[in-house]
Amino acid sequence: MRHPDYEEVLARLKSSTESTPLKFLDLGTCLGQDLRTLAYDGAPLSSLYGADVLPEFEAAGHQLFRDQERFDSSHFITGDVFSETDQLAGSSGSWDIIHIAMFLHVFSLERQEKACANMLRLVKKSSLSTIFGTQTGRLDAGELVLKPPMCEPGEHKTIFRHNKETMQEMWEKVAQSVGMKVQVWTGYDEKDASKRADEVEKGDRFFNGDRERRIFFRVRII
Ligand SMILES: C[S@@+](CC[C@H](N)C(=O)[O-])C[C@H]1O[C@@H](n2cnc3c(N)ncnc32)[C@H](O)[C@@H]1O
Numbered sequence: 739m740r741h742p743d744y745e746e747v748l749a750r751l752k753s754s755t756e757s758t759p760l761k762f763l764d765l766g767t768c769l770g771q772d773l774r775t776l777a778y779d780g781a782p783l784s785s786l787y788g789a790d791v792l793p794e795f796e797a798a799g800h801q802l803f804r805d806q807e808r809f810d811s812s813h814f815i816t817g818d819v820f821s822e823t824d825q826l827a828g829s830s831g832s833w834d835i836i837h838i839a840m841f842l843h844v845f846s847l848e849r850q851e852k853a854c855a856n857m858l859r860l861v862k863k864s865s866l867s868t869i870f871g872t873q874t875g876r877l878d879a880g881e882l883v884l885k886p887p888m889c890e891p892g893e894h895k896t897i898f899r900h901n902k903e904t905m906q907e908m909w910e911k912v913a914q915s916v917g918m919k920v921q922v923w924t925g926y927d928e929k930d931a932s933k934r935a936d937e938v939e940k941g942d943r944f945f946n947g948d949r950e951r952r953i954f955f956r957v958r959i960i
Pocket residue numbers: 765766767768769789790791792795817818819820838839840841844
């Protein structure tokens with residue numbers, strides 16, 4: 739809801755017709771709260787789909803939102819963004835809008851680039867197609883080597899945290915590598931940044947320093 743494109747996306751979904759419904763995919767949907775927000779605000783359920791690598795989230799989301807009857811299993815795909823053969827990969831080229839929230843930061847930069855290339859394959863090859871979302875990041879982009887409890891003891895996991903410039907560069911580079919033309923916009927959530935600064939000052943934030951930022955982005959196919 740905080741994304742600057744939320745109202746525009748909602749309006750596009752609301753104007754889509756039964757005969758030509760727009761297809762919206764929330765990738766890494768987890769409990770599916772962003773899908774339910776769109777539905778609550780009037781987006782047709784026929785347009786809304788979620789995908790996650792962990793199948794258990796579908797039932798947990800249904801329990802939480804009590805909407806198994808209205809929002810049935812056909813709207814949830816168990817899928818791995820890195821797979822070339824699963825049900826999600828089978829939906830390549832069919833999505834008008836792909837949304838990702840707090841998704842890319844769980845991967846290294848190399849894996850993020852692979853995930854973005856696969857998202858560009860999933861989206862419809864049409865000039866209105868869009869990939870957009872929200873991401874935690876840092877003003878100083880770079881790798882972070884995770885330590886327990888952020889990873890399993892003995893596990894070596896490195897993630898990459900973007901700033902808005904590196905996020906833009908990544909999408910442009912990946913689009914070029916898959917032969918697609920895109921227009922990329924990135925920006926920071928300024929309201930969140932000032933709230934964080936207050937919380938850091940008061941000592942209310944445990945994990946995040948004042949260099950952390952929430953990044954909004956949009957990739958339009960042109
Ligand atoms: C940090 S959570 C974000 C969830 C939700 N979008 C939100 O904003 O609250 C990341 C989600 O991505 C899913 N995920 C992780 N790796 C994935 C993959 N390779 N393919 C699809 N989903 C994946 C996780 O299971 C988890 O639900």
